[in-house]
Amino acid sequence: MVLGKTIHLHNSTKAEFLQNTRWVKHELCHVQQFKQHGYFGFLVKYLWESLKKGYYNNKFEVEARAAEEL
Numbered sequence: 001m002v003l004g005k006t007i008h009l010h011n012s013t014k015a016e017f018l019q020n021t022r023w024v025k026h027e028l029c030h031v032q033q034f035k036q037h038g039y040f041g042f043l044v045k046y047l048w049e050s051l052k053k054g055y056y057n058n059k060f061e062v063e064a065r066a067a068e069e070l
């Protein structure tokens with residue numbers, strides 16, 4: 001997951017992460033979202049979206065999944 005400009009990896013190494021281009025694009029999209037909405041603004045909006053729509057349909061996740069295809 002991303003907090004601000006830092007990508008936190010769980011149960012995987014940096015090398016594994018960097019080999020997975022789609023995953024890198026996904027997480028970089030979240031970094032952009034943090035920049036766009038501001039640190040706390042993004043966290044609040046992200047949580048609100050998740051509560052309203054669930055993780056999968058959260059618009060920030062939809063956008064990050066679309067970024068994987070680029």
Ligand SMILES: [Zn+2]
Binds near residue numbers: 026061064
């Ligand atoms: Zn995501």
